Amino acid sequence: MLRFTVRRLLLLIPILIGLSILVFLWIRALPGSPAEALLGERATAESIAQIRAQYGLDDPLYVQYWRYVQTLVEGDLGTSISSRRPVSTEIRERFPATIELTLAAGLFALFFGIPLGFFAAKRYGGIFDNSSLVLSLIGVSIPIFFLGIILKWIFAVRLGWLPSIGRQDVLIEADHPTNFYVLDGIVTRNWEAAWDAVKHLILPAIALGSIPLALISRITRAAVLDVQNEDYVRTARAKGLPPRTVDSRHVFRNAMLPISTVIGLQVGLLLSGAILTETVFAFPGIGTWIQASIENRDYPVLQGGILFVAVIVVVVNILVDLSYGLLNPRIRLAGR
């Protein structure tokens, strides 16, 4: 186990280096000067010339890269051009929102996806199975932002059941010690605030979680179907064990193996889907921030934001790999 862990962690290093090089080169190659963007129509030829004179990008690339790595190591990811604040500060303030949304979407996908897939497998070929297949098919086929807009229109505008923007009703007085709004509400015993935060999460979580939901339900169904036909299940049934015990002790536990791999892979999907979802719901997380930076050509933000998200995905994937090794002895022992 230790060797496996160490190998996996060692792999992390070249990946991170590769990532930083990729992002650095990408930023240097992007067209346009962001400082000009601040002025809009008001930019006169003189002001543009003045701003250009403040650029210091004449040093050779490797020197620039080394300086870049140094600042990275210090935790300095640059300064946002639109807001003039350090990128690391922005990330620190906005990331909890995205985590909350991603968690909510993931929980939604798991909570509804696994039972859906399970029961679809149990009722193989029946109406429930087929309709769940159609549903999950639609789930992966619909663009997230389209789904988000439709959901918003139906449930927020037309029916008025749920809020359409933000994380919390501005008129609710609430403290935010952890910056995770639901948790904050619980910790400060402000139940109204906690419930309000949950309400604001529902629609975006459904939109964002639609694809993972579809995938998880399909994988669960396939895994359960596979396991059901395995010899050891048949043996257990032949032994006379009640079906529910067979299900929970053998089928479910073994089906969870492929499911757990898929869960880990969803993180990348969820984080990149967050960009589209947050925009539609004006959710103040990393997603809206990156989307605004695209429009504003706010390159430090794009650079820092994408690098940050990529690192998170890498770390999560490594953790998933490790946990998969824990769960599946074959992987561990093979060492490969």
Place this chain on the structure above:
Amino acid sequence: MSVAEIEAREIQMEGGSGDLWSEAMYRLIRNPAAVVGALIVATFIAVAIFAPLLAPYDPREQNLDLIAEGCCPGPSRDYPLGVDDLGRDELSRIIYGARFSLLIGIVSVSVGLTFGLLLGSIAGYFRPLDSPIMRVMDVMLAIPGFLMAIGIVALLGPGLGSVMIAIGVINVPIFTRLMRGSIIGQRDNDYVLAARAVGVPGRRILASHIMPNAISPVIVAGTLALATAIIDAAGLGFLGLGPQDPATPEWGTMLTDTVRYLQSAPFLAILPGVAIVIVVMGFNLIGDGLREALDPKLRGRA
């Protein structure tokens, strides 16, 4: 007849290329979902190819008189699906949109497939090149695909070409991994070893045993990649990174431009959105059907 000979004949029956495909076809036809998917895809391709014959109007022709009262008049006799905010016929734009979506899907997936298959085969066969190639793929896979596509389009400048290249590039690692894994898997497979032991020449092993089986997951992945390509293109368009020519009747761009009219003329956004959903569903259905049809585990069980 020795045991070896009997087994050799069995192996030939199992691994023969002709048998694999016809068996898959047989199973495919009997899968109702796959048939529906095939119909959808076929219709889509037909509409895309015969667009000039099917569309009643030129999709770029403006008719500003129609929207003099404001946007936008809905379906009418002359314009079955209504007109958009520049007075262009929606039906024609949807029809021609199929062309663009097909183009985006095919070009981007081809780019990904070509480079992916190439790199994957090299990595699968030549052991010394395996590790470096896969490390690079790991780095590329580390960044979530859509995010990377954003980066690539930002680098190349927004536009149809950039979108196709970007989506192609993010598909490369997937196909590389798939192809390599497939080749490695097949290489050490029992029946290949057995065929080698019996004396079947290496070239034939490659052609009739390894390749057909290695290709099938790629075909499945390719079909599904087509579906994702269309969705990713729509997403990139939503962020303002898609085709810049204003008159382009591409579904993703149409969706982006008309979302603002959701409250005043919802059909303008719903039509391209539904078109995307249906076509993507079609590809997914076929992809799933192919996957089940080509699954070696199910072979021989009919």
Place this chain on the structure above:
Amino acid sequence: MRKLLRTGVALVALSLLVAAVAAGSADRAAQANDTLVFAGAADPVVLDFALISDGESFRVLYQMTETLVGLKPGTTKIVPQLATSWKKSANGKTWTFNLRKNVRFHDGTPFNAAAVCANFNRWYNFRGALQSSSTSYYYNVVFAGFRYGKGSLAAKNGLYRSCQAKGSNVAVIQLRRAFGPFLGILTIGPFSMQSPTAMKKYGADKGRLTADGVFQPLGTYGTAHPAGTGPFKFSSWKVGDNLEIVRNDDYWGKKAFLRRVIFRPIADNAARLQALQTGELDGYDLVEPQDIATIKRNKDLKVLDRPAFNVAYVTINQAVEPFDDLRVRQAVAYGLDRARVVKSFYAGRGVVAHEFMPSSIPGYATNVKKYAYNPAKSKALLKAAGLTLPVEVEFWWPSDVSRPYMPNPKNNFQAFAASLNKSGFKVVAKSAPWNPTYLGRQQAGTAGALNLIGWTGDYADADNFIGTFFRTEQEAWGFNDPKIFDLLNKALQETDLEARAALYQQANRYIMGTLLPGVPYAHTKPALGFRRTIVGYVPSPTTSESFASIRKLG
């Protein structure tokens, strides 16, 4: 049986959940009557008026800070604000302001002549990064000279000379030359009076230049302790989420009705509209044309008009042949179907523009030469200029942007291209993202022969429009016409209001008749959307309205 029971329980639980959710929504409807929730498109950058140039910072800061002279609400008429009266010297270089008595800044320190001079001198004494026009844009544009400036920014090249405080209620500003628009520019926010004590205490000038040439403020004045004299004062700011200001109960004038205002940044226009419909917002600015009908149809909402103060125009780059020939430019003017564009894409909120400034500013001339759409005339003119039809013309438009004067550049472009193609031209379409490429090229004169752009006025003076465009030689326009340069410079120095108006009228006639450097096509009334329960909001042409007069009914 057991299964039935289980499904039954599940259904009951589900319906309880739905009911709870639906019930909660009722609370939202009963919003506090003393609080206004308003959405802009983005967060302010920093709450220090001298260091910003973006609309959202303006909007918030206008509630908290005031200038020496102000504008009558809804108009461009100059009225007293922190100064009660003023006079200028005969040579126009010395301005004496009598200041309002008994006014305090939000931090309790008194507003007086010393504070006025402290503010002016602060700007004049800016060093290093603060001198850059990406930091102190408006000071650069108007005054342009710093005590410690070098080259073009040297003190002697600027407008400001000095400020003297005579007692505590009289401030005298000395300029280096006569400057007609002086009062007009003093109405804009970047020249408002902020508390010198607070600025010093919280490091308003502290900051550094990042590697990208952006000034990053490091003090806390602009993020946590802004102090002006306005009817509202700062309360709290959570970037990306909301910014709260509260009523200043020690205000010298009529106190605000509202107890507090909360600003929320919502970038997506559709999201703003929906939030207004659900009641999560009380109002927002920059309503898109196609949503106006939706708002009007809703019985709980209403649309407010902002008086037109912008102009959309097609630039003609005379450096590109054959557009240096007046006849060719006239052909362009006759070949653009402006009436149709304004009718189709401005949702009834646009009027066709006949000159480069809106009619509300003195200096507007009603008798300029007008160009109605006439393809035949275009063709005739092109032939008269000795050209073979169709004449190829590169026409640029900006992508991924929406401006108040040009809500949908794509649509404008397509319609214009179509009409030009019928008028003897062959349009070659080009586009680039608004920032930075399009703007950069437009300024540098490399955006083809024709391009779409516009301008929203900053202050109520003709120089802000046609002076900015035509007072100096610029690459964007590609011409060198000493006659118009001289005329506009003369008008700039003229401090007598009537004489100035006459000069600008003369300039407008010349521009639209003999020079024709471009074709203005629209002035728009931007729209705001509000819930019907909000009254007393008077939009200003320069977006400098105060929220103090707003009341929330019911």
